[in-house]
Amino acid sequence: MESVIEVNQLVKKYRKAEKPAVDGISFEVGKGEFFALLGPNGAGKTTTISILTTTLTKTSGSVRIAGWDIEKDAAQVRRNVGIIFQNPSLDLDLTAEENIRLHASIYGVFPYRPLYRMMPAAYRKRVEELAEVVGLRDNLFRKTRGFSGGMKRKLEIMRSLIHKPQILFLDEPTQGLDASARQSIWAYLKQLRQEENLTVFLTTHYLEEAEEADRVCMVTGGRIAVLGTPDKIKRQLAGPERIMLGSEELESLKSELDGLGVAYEQQQDTLAVFPGQRSAQQIVSGIRTPLSRLDIRQPTLEEAYLSLIQGGEAV
Numbered sequence: 001m002e003s004v005i006e007v008n009q010l011v012k013k014y015r016k017a018e019k020p021a022v023d024g025i026s027f028e029v030g031k032g033e034f035f036a037l038l039g040p041n042g043a044g045k046t047t048t049i050s051i052l053t054t055t056l057t058k059t060s061g062s063v064r065i066a067g068w069d070i071e072k073d074a075a076q077v078r079r080n081v082g083i084i085f086q087n088p089s090l091d092l093d094l095t096a097e098e099n100i101r102l103h104a105s106i107y108g109v110f111p112y113r114p115l116y117r118m119m120p121a122a123y124r125k126r127v128e129e130l131a132e133v134v135g136l137r138d139n140l141f142r143k144t145r146g147f148s149g150g151m152k153r154k155l156e157i158m159r160s161l162i163h164k165p166q167i168l169f170l171d172e173p174t175q176g177l178d179a180s181a182r183q184s185i186w187a188y189l190k191q192l193r194q195e196e197n198l199t200v201f202l203t204t205h206y207l208e209e210a211e212e213a214d215r216v217c218m219v220t221g222g223r224i225a226v227l228g229t230p231d232k233i234k235r236q237l238a239g240p241e242r243i244m245l246g247s248e249e250l251e252s253l254k255s256e257l258d259g260l261g262v263a264y265e266q267q268q269d270t271l272a273v274f275p276g277q278r279s280a281q282q283i284v285s286g287i288r289t290p291l292s293r294l295d296i297r298q299p300t301l302e303e304a305y306l307s308l309i310q311g312g313e314a315v
């Protein structure tokens with residue numbers, strides 16, 4: 001897969017800081033990929049995303065975005081990325097559309113005209129398409145001061161996509177939004193990824209959002225602790241799947257499991273069985289004791305994340 005983000009041995013040491021906020025990280029993100037950067041407070045996520053979007057200078061290392069060097073070709077990098085930061089940065093005295101128009105002309109995507117109807121047809125078409133998908137069509141010409149948090153976020157997403165960037169950077173984009181606003185923003189981003197092959201680079205504290213990612217990179221203390229698909233991370237950090245067994249005759253079940261030589265752990269009236277090299281089917285077919293519960297539980301990303309931050313050290 002073609003890489004659109006290439007980060008090599010990136011280091012950022014703030015002035016007067018004792019140790020680097022970002023301490024030699026390297027990774028690549030492929031075109032169209034959904035990549036999530038996850039980590040506890042102070043891990044270095046905002047620092048990393050700020051360097052990648054040219055709003056902060058690095059100490060050392062190299063970064064290429066859409067093939068362009070973030071320092072030598074900063075203008076081209078900016079043309080190819082859309083950015084949504086933690087704090088909304090809309091002008092509340094302008095209408096939704098005016099906010100977008102201003103942004104589009106600052107970026108040099110469309111020339112500024114004082115009225116919407118005087119803007120080029122291509123601009124109006126893009127605005128209307130985006131407004132339709134995010135569901136802001138009826139509010140496009142209203143002042144943003146009265147917008148809810150969710151509406152403001154949707155407008156920011158529209159604004160960040162007006163110049164058809166290849167990569168969208170989102171720094172905790174759904175912070176402070178309710179579950180339904182979060183869900184509709186994610187549904188919209190999914191649609192864009194499918195329709196425009198957009199690459200999405202996300203930092204988040206919401207683990208269920210990272211669960212949807214193609215790959216997750218967990219950072220702690222400015223270093224990569226683990227990088228891979230959510231499935232790989234779960235297996236690596238939270239251990240393998242468990243078979244959850246319940247029975248009215250728990251003692252008999254335990255002695256059968258002992259006889260089969262499989263490891264298990266009692267959790268109240270349920271036994272969590274660790275299948276090891278065997279399949280769940282092989283284990284269950286060796287059991288005669290009647291079962292009242294049988295299910296297979298995968299570790300969640302939440303469990304993986306907790307085991308990482310409690311463990312503290314890089315895996």
Ligand SMILES: Nc1ncnc2c1ncn2[C@@H]1O[C@H](COP(=O)(O)OP(=O)(O)OP(=O)(O)O)[C@@H](O)[C@H]1O
Pocket residue numbers: 014015017021039040041042043044045046047048
């Ligand atoms: N402008 C700054 N000057 C000095 N140190 C800073 C500055 N910005 C961040 N830091 C430090 O760099 C480290 C990484 O911070 P950063 O904001 O990148 O982490 P984060 O993972 O985004 O955290 P959060 O989830 O809380 O946003 C922290 O120790 C922080 O205190």
